[in-house]
Amino acid sequence: MATTAAAKRSFWEFIWDYLTTVDHKKIAHLYLAGGGFFFILGGIEALIIRIQLIKPENDFISAGFYNEMITMHGTTMIFLAAMPIIVGLMNAIMPLQIGARDVAFPFLNALSFWLFFFGGLLLNLSFLFGGAPDAGWTSYASLSMDSSGHGIDYYIAGLQIAGAGTLMTGINFIATIVTMRAPGMTYMRMPLFTWTTFVTSVLILFAFPPLTINLFLLMFDRMFGTAFFNVALGGNQVIYQHLFWIFGHPEVYILILPMFGVFSEIFATFSRKRLFGYTAMVFATMLIAFLGFMVWAHHMFTVGLGPVANAIFAVGTMAIAVPTGIKIFNWLLTMWGGQVTINSAMLWALGFIPTFTIGGMTGVMLGSNVADYQYHDSYFVVGHFHYVIVGGSVFGIFAALHYWWPKMFGRVLNETLGKLTFWPFFIGVHLTFFVQHLLGLMGMPRRYWVFLEDQSLDLGNLISTIGAFLMGVGAIIFVINIIVSAFGEKAAADPWDGRTLEWAVSSPAPYYNFAQLPLVRGLDPLWIEKMEGNGKIPAAEPLGDVHMPNGSIIPFLMSIGFFISGFGFIYQTDNVYWYLALYGGLAFSIALMIIRSVKDDYGYYIPKEELEKALEGEAK
Amino acid sequence: MAQVHDHSELFPEVMPPEPEKATLEGKNKFFGIWFFLGGETVLFASLFGVYLALKNSTAGGPSSQELFGLGLVFIMTMLLLTSSLTSVYAMYHMRNNDFKKMYLWLGITGLLGIGFLACEIYEFAHYITDYGFTFRSSAFGSAFYALVGFHGGHVLFGICWLTTLLIRNAKRGLNLYNAPKFNTFSIYWHFIDVVWVFIFSVVYLMGKVG
Numbered sequence: 001m002a003t004t005a006a007a008k009r010s011f012w013e014f015i016w017d018y019l020t021t022v023d024h025k026k027i028a029h030l031y032l033a034g035g036g037f038f039f040i041l042g043g044i045e046a047l048i049i050r051i052q053l054i055k056p057e058n059d060f061i062s063a064g065f066y067n068e069m070i071t072m073h074g075t076t077m078i079f080l081a082a083m084p085i086i087v088g089l090m091n092a093i094m095p096l097q098i099g100a101r102d103v104a105f106p107f108l109n110a111l112s113f114w115l116f117f118f119g120g121l122l123l124n125l126s127f128l129f130g131g132a133p134d135a136g137w138t139s140y141a142s143l144s145m146d147s148s149g150h151g152i153d154y155y156i157a158g159l160q161i162a163g164a165g166t167l168m169t170g171i172n173f174i175a176t177i178v179t180m181r182a183p184g185m186t187y188m189r190m191p192l193f194t195w196t197t198f199v200t201s202v203l204i205l206f207a208f209p210p211l212t213i214n215l216f217l218l219m220f221d222r223m224f225g226t227a228f229f230n231v232a233l234g235g236n237q238v239i240y241q242h243l244f245w246i247f248g249h250p251e252v253y254i255l256i257l258p259m260f261g262v263f264s265e266i267f268a269t270f271s272r273k274r275l276f277g278y279t280a281m282v283f284a285t286m287l288i289a290f291l292g293f294m295v296w297a298h299h300m301f302t303v304g305l306g307p308v309a310n311a312i313f314a315v316g317t318m319a320i321a322v323p324t325g326i327k328i329f330n331w332l333l334t335m336w337g338g339q340v341t342i343n344s345a346m347l348w349a350l351g352f353i354p355t356f357t358i359g360g361m362t363g364v365m366l367g368s369n370v371a372d373y374q375y376h377d378s379y380f381v382v383g384h385f386h387y388v389i390v391g392g393s394v395f396g397i398f399a400a401l402h403y404w405w406p407k408m409f410g411r412v413l414n415e416t417l418g419k420l421t422f423w424p425f426f427i428g429v430h431l432t433f434f435v436q437h438l439l440g441l442m443g444m445p446r447r448y449w450v451f452l453e454d455q456s457l458d459l460g461n462l463i464s465t466i467g468a469f470l471m472g473v474g475a476i477i478f479v480i481n482i483i484v485s486a487f488g489e490k491a492a493a494d495p496w497d498g499r500t501l502e503w504a505v506s507s508p509a510p511y512y513n514f515a516q517l518p519l520v521r522g523l524d525p526l527w528i529e530k531m532e533g534n535g536k537i538p539a540a541e542p543l544g545d546v547h548m549p550n551g552s553i554i555p556f557l558m559s560i561g562f563f564i565s566g567f568g569f570i571y572q573t574d575n576v577y578w579y580l581a582l583y584g585g586l587a588f589s590i591a592l593m594i595i596r597s598v599k600d601d602y603g604y605y606i607p608k609e610e611l612e613k614a615l616e617g618e619a620k
Numbered sequence: 621m622a623q624v625h626d627h628s629e630l631f632p633e634v635m636p637p638e639p640e641k642a643t644l645e646g647k648n649k650f651f652g653i654w655f656f657l658g659g660e661t662v663l664f665a666s667l668f669g670v671y672l673a674l675k676n677s678t679a680g681g682p683s684s685q686e687l688f689g690l691g692l693v694f695i696m697t698m699l700l701l702t703s704s705l706t707s708v709y710a711m712y713h714m715r716n717n718d719f720k721k722m723y724l725w726l727g728i729t730g731l732l733g734i735g736f737l738a739c740e741i742y743e744f745a746h747y748i749t750d751y752g753f754t755f756r757s758s759a760f761g762s763a764f765y766a767l768v769g770f771h772g773g774h775v776l777f778g779i780c781w782l783t784t785l786l787i788r789n790a791k792r793g794l795n796l797y798n799a800p801k802f803n804t805f806s807i808y809w810h811f812i813d814v815v816w817v818f819i820f821s822v823v824y825l826m827g828k829v830g
Contacts, residue, residue: 171659220762
């Protein structure tokens with residue numbers, strides 16, 4: 001009896017700990033769990049789409065539900081699965097890589113997570129309350145203004161809440177990297193993953209506000225009767241497309257640039273060589289980010305912007321292939337002449353190179369504005385962007401999870417199961433998406449619920465569906481791996497013979513990260529100390545009390561306030577009583593903001609003695 | 621040896637020359653607000669873009685030439701520009717550790733902001749009642765109220781922010797914990813002012829004569 005009571009209490013303490021945490025490493029756990037959950041949902045939606053398309057004129061699901069599936073699959077995978085998992089990885093690793101004890105705004109970090117989580121929850125609750133959004137993940141005003149029911153309203157409210165969280169994360173990470181690098185960690189000594197986190201955060205900062213405005217305009221039009229997209233009153237629906245893609249194109253770089261950082265770390269570590277062309281890699285990252293803002297209209301070639309605008313955007317689009325190519329060659333040359341170890345993390349990185357290059361190649365094809373009139377809205381486009389998003393972001397996420405799992409959770413993932421995850425998934429990706437290019441060229445449009453028999457689309461669609469299930473098998477084996485590894489051996493501090501600062505602390509890192517701030521003597525600081533020093537990072541300061549931020553339940557509660565207010569916004573068009581939820585939720589959140597503002601929070605100090613004890617324990 | 625930290629480093633006897641950036645938290649806030657304003661710039665740029673695209677879509681309603689009166693807008697501009705200047709005075713006194721004068725100038729900043737907001741509310745009410753020009757009447761109306769209204773909302777938020785700060789710290793004097801808070805507000809307030817300069821030029825001047 002007594003033991004169960006103790007176990008029970010510790011369970012609630014565990015929950016409470018995660019609800020109130022502001023520690024970047026625990027917030028990373030939350031992001032990974034939340035993103036993983038939505039990844040499963042998005043995966044199930046993908047499988048439902050593929051089952052519907054397994055044979056001609058299938059009636060597995062209705063046309064309306066099919067629209068909901070394609071919309072929610074895209075929206076979930078991009079906003080609620082890929083981005084949060086990437087932000088989780090950044091949270092877990094970036095502060096360790098620059099030798100910081102936390103991010104610049106730990107409280108804001110927790111708020112970012114809870115806003116993402118409740119935003120995603122709100123969006124998905126639409127399934128239970130009358131139907132999900134059904135105007136595609138882009139939710140173009142032409143379709144979304146016409147969509148009946150509240151699905152689109154859920155899209156607006158959910159993404160607005162989640163997007164606010166993402167924007168805060170961007171600001172947080174930029175400030176962290178600018179102000180909190182350890183002594184000696186100059187910009188040009190930062191690991192590539194930190195660099196890409198930095199550049200990605202800048203992209204988030206400048207790309208999300210147009211989405212915010214776009215969602216506001218759509219909300220005003222749908223819920224408050226304004227005329228931005230109402231052509232009868234002089235509105236213009238192309239504005240929506242512009243604003244969406246001014247956000248949307250940088251968004252795909254937000255998804256891929258951090259993964260470029262991940263692969264750079266993995267190739268260097270497992271080739272036991274310094275990253276080839278470090279400076280060029282940094283420069284290429286910035287160039288891609290810059291060009292990413294200049295090419296949005298290549299999503300709108302068929303809108304009719306005119307040949308001059310189309311040609312300029314076509315040239316800009318193709319120019320992006322240059323810095324990306326620089327990166328591909330630098331990775332190949334990093335491995336050239338290195339002592340290459342091929343394990344699970346490295347397999348994903350190796351699989352990424354051909355897959356992503358194919359995706360990049362079809363990207364250049366699509367970038368040709370003349371040819372795009374043929375490809376536009378066909379399955380060719382679906383094949384292309386899955387090659388880059390799955391072949392780039394998802395492979396990158398798997399690579400990063402295998403690489404940093406020991407640092408994040410203190411356990412090494414099982415190698416055999418890791419390889420068993422890779423092969424079905426890798427083969428599945430190519431089976432699923434390669435044929436989609438051909439299907440598109442043969443005339444199959446995207447977003448269609450059924451296709452006709454004997455139009456040479458039958459076999460391709462069948463292969464594509466089989467491939468999707470193979471990917472599902474890979475994903476399930478990964479989940480099994482997580483469970484098996486949880487009971488496995490504890491990870492060493494530096495299981496891969498790593499090069500960067502995160503491998504200099506124990507696995508998982510202590511809650512204060514570094515008892516003494518590290519002194520960085522060059523690029524790949526840990527490797528330098530292994531080669532030229534005693535393998536230990538020198539300290540930049542004497543051992544002293546360490547300042548830490550206090551935990552808080554306010555971010556969680558504040559997000560609930562916005563969540564409730566979101567329901568108010570959605571339903572106030574039906575019944576004025578919903579204004580109670582709208583204003584009540586907002587008032588609750590604002591009150592919490594004021595409490596946060598007026599209540600002094602100095603943080604606390606870890607006494608020097610505790611750190612001394614911990615260091616002695618480590619030495620033993 | 622084992623002493624409890626009392627955070628005394630936040631309350632020094634002699635204040636450093638730049639109290640707003642003397643602590644890591646202060647420095648973070650300083651950079652954080654600048655990056656935030658970078659995002660806000662894009663936010664307003666999007667609204668400006670929408671406005672420019674829709675400003676002639678009056679749908680038979682009143683046009684910008686018929687609506688706008690530069691007299692009131694001139695008064696509003698003066699109020700807001702002056703409030704930016706007074707917030708500079710406040711920050712000057714903060715760096716000289718003169719708490720009372722800082723409060724005086726921040727108070728004046730807030731009052732000028734309220735004056736601006738009162739004019740804006742009058743302006744909107746005037747358009748709605750006398751011209752039937754509303755958020756819903758035309759695409760031009762939607763774009764106008766969205767852009768100017770978002771700015772007005774930012775002014776309102778700034779006034780609430782300032783009021784909270786002034787009430788909370790009235791009896792505490794200046795220290796390294798609250799100095800960054802005043803400075804952060806001041807930077808935000810300047811930004812609101814800069815946006816207004818653009819609204820004044822692009823919306824009102826171009827709408828009247830352009």
